[in-house]
Every structure is written in structure tokens, then in C-alpha cells.
Amino acid sequence: MAATVVLLRDSADGLEVLMLERPGKGTFAGAWVFPGGKVDPDDYLEAEAEAGVPASPGTAVVNGLAKQLAAARNAGVRETFEETGLRIAGQELVHLSNWVPRHSLVRRFQTWFFLAAAPDGEVQLNDDELAGYAWMSPAEALRRHQAGSMQLVPPTWVTLHELSGFATVSDALAAVRGARPFDFESHVIDDPATGQIIVWAGDDAYPGPGPAASAGARHRLSTGSLPWRYERDH
Known part of the structure; x- marks a missing residue:
């Protein structure tokens, strides 16, 4: 820790x-x-x-x-x-x-x-x-x-x-x-087109525990090339 x-x-x-x-x-x-x-x-x-x-x-x-x-x-x-x-x-x-x-x-x-x-x-x-x-x-x-x-x-x-x-x-x-601390438990996807993408709970590609995200939901960071791109719907 x-x-x-x-x-x-x-x-x-x-x-x-x-x-x-x-x-x-x-x-x-x-x-x-x-x-x-x-x-x-x-x-x-x-x-x-x-x-x-x-x-x-x-x-x-x-x-x-x-x-x-x-x-x-x-x-x-x-x-x-x-x-x-x-x-x-x-x-x-x-x-x-x-x-x-x-x-x-x-x-x-x-x-x-x-x-x-x-x-x-x-x-x-x-x-x-x-x-x-x-x-x-x-x-x-x-x-x-x-x-x-x-x-x-x-x-x-x-x-x-x-x-x-x-x-x-x-x-x-x-x-x-005033906000609840967020748990960023990372899961990495290797996208052939864009390179590495890190996804977290709330993304429809996140495989971790908890309720499934709705189709198209995003909570991810694309790091395959600069500039990095962060998407978070919630």
C-alpha cells in the first residue's frame, strides 16, 4: 500500500x-x-x-x-x-x-x-x-x-x-x-487501432465486479499516442 x-x-x-x-x-x-x-x-x-x-x-x-x-x-x-x-x-x-x-x-x-x-x-x-x-x-x-x-x-x-x-x-x-472518493481499479485493453486503453468502473468494456455499465458508457484513458484522451460519462 x-x-x-x-x-x-x-x-x-x-x-x-x-x-x-x-x-x-x-x-x-x-x-x-x-x-x-x-x-x-x-x-x-x-x-x-x-x-x-x-x-x-x-x-x-x-x-x-x-x-x-x-x-x-x-x-x-x-x-x-x-x-x-x-x-x-x-x-x-x-x-x-x-x-x-x-x-x-x-x-x-x-x-x-x-x-x-x-x-x-x-x-x-x-x-x-x-x-x-x-x-x-x-x-x-x-x-x-x-x-x-x-x-x-x-x-x-x-x-x-x-x-x-x-x-x-x-x-x-x-x-x-463533498464527493465520494473514486476507486480506480485499472483494466488495460490493447486496441489494434488506437493502442493502449485503460478502463475503469463505469465503462462498458470494464470487466470488473459491480453492475454492468450501459452500452457505450465511457470511463477510460487512451494512452496509445499523444495527446492522451480521457473520457468519463459520470
Whole structure:
């Protein structure tokens, strides 16, 4: 399990998001991502302590969705500070979405995505883990990706796409607080004509559990060529 924190700030040009550049080797090599990382055993132990539940010696096993969410919040706070030097509190994180990668990947982590207003202070980049950082509007990040100058992975791209419609941090946080976090459990289709398509619940091609979508319904990201194209009917 992993956690990702999307830090937002207001600027003279509108809403901006903090993007971090991964180095040219390792996980997500060369990609621009949000702060975050794997949930560690101590994050589970802290969640159990916060809930008043004794931890099992040597296991740090947390049962229940609420405790998993608490552990993910702890990881988000910790990873954000480790990568950027910015301190946020767990209660400031607004749950945005959950991402489960396709089954064909060797390393699969369910990732909890959170939004938060960026705290005051300058970014102090962890040079051992990151190659650079930038504040920019979601639309600018998408434009750079379309131009081929910024590498993004699908969860980052979709999150930026969803944030591009907000003018301020308060607007974005209010909208997310008022919505149910969406579970993006990915299924990949290789289309001979257009290339790779990632589909999620709500798309008529999605094979997962739950009620069948109506014919022609769309919730998908076409990634076969630039620009990527996102379709969501609901």
C-alpha cells in the first residue's frame, strides 16, 4: 500500500500543484509525480495507537478500512516531509481517490490519493530521491505532457485533468470533501487501432465486479499516442 499527497497553492495565475521529478533510474524513472511513497510498518503502528488499539507484537497488522486510511495518512505526512521538507498534519489531508494498478504489473501497490493545501515555507528537495521540482498549474503540466517534455503516469495525469477545472485551492478542497472518493481499479485493453486503453468502473468494456455499465458508457484513458484522451460519462 502507498500514499500520494497532491499539494495545492493559490498564485496570481490561479491554482498550482507541486510536481516532483523522479531521477532517471528506479521506480517511475524520469516521471513527474506528487509527493508520496510506500506505507511503512510504523505508519500502521501509529494508526493503531491513534485508534487506541494495541498493536500485535512484531506484526503491525491493521484491519479495517478506517485504520488503513489512517496509516495511509500517516505515510502521506511522513513522505511529504521526507521528500520536500514541508510539514502537514494528517487531518489536513482530504481523501481524493484510490488507485489499484493492472494485474500484469510485477509491483502493485494500492495507492491512496489525498489533497492538501500547501503549508508556508520553501521546498527543501531530497536530492537523494528526486531530481527536481516545480509549481505549475494542472493545465500547464498537461500541456507539457502533450508536448512530450514532461513524463506522467496515468494516475498523475487523471488527477491533474480533474484539478484543471478549479480556480482556487478552496474550490478544489470543497469539491473533493463533498464527493465520494473514486476507486480506480485499472483494466488495460490493447486496441489494434488506437493502442493502449485503460478502463475503469463505469465503462462498458470494464470487466470488473459491480453492475454492468450501459452500452457505450465511457470511463477510460487512451494512452496509445499523444495527446492522451480521457473520457468519463459520470
